[in-house]
Amino acid sequence: MPIGLVEQGGDGRACDRLARRHLSPFRHSSIFTPPCRQALYGNLEEASAINFKHTGKKLSRQSINIIPKIREVDEFLLQLPLSERSRFEEAHPELIFYGFNGGQALQVSKKTKEGIQDRLHLITKYFPSLGALYTTVLEQTRRKDILADDIVDAMSLASAALLKQRSPESWHQFPSPIVHDDKGLPMQLGYYLS
8 A cells, every 4th residue: 555645746656656667668557656645535436536636637446446545554654653654664566576576577467377476486486385375375265355466466565574674785665765745654665676
């Protein structure tokens, strides 16, 4: 979920622009532009119009659908003292795979069997037992409840968090130095570069 939101302007967040540039030409479209904060707290049916008023851009259906979750994260972080907010960092699975792949975006979509295998190969390079865990979760859940690529995405984020603890020197962020939104939340995407 996005952390840190713009309130004005059509440029969006620098972290999203940088991530798209590094994931081009294959995975750049996986980084969507989150809504502005005003759209987040407005009427859901009017979210796209509110966003357009403040940024000059309408929202995708994907963005509108996850507004309640983005709002939940935003409300949680904003109720924390400023000193606590920096403990939370945003990451994106495709950017994590970019880092796991030595700074190269993956070419094949995660929605394909080959794409899943490519991503599992990168994860199991660091955590071999996660291959068996993936199979177990896949067998014990219904696809209407969780898709195969969602399992792999979750595993990538968990793996990256563990690797960040082990080797903080290999953790990188877009942009650097950090940019904060008007409420003091970081607008930065992190990834582990192997």
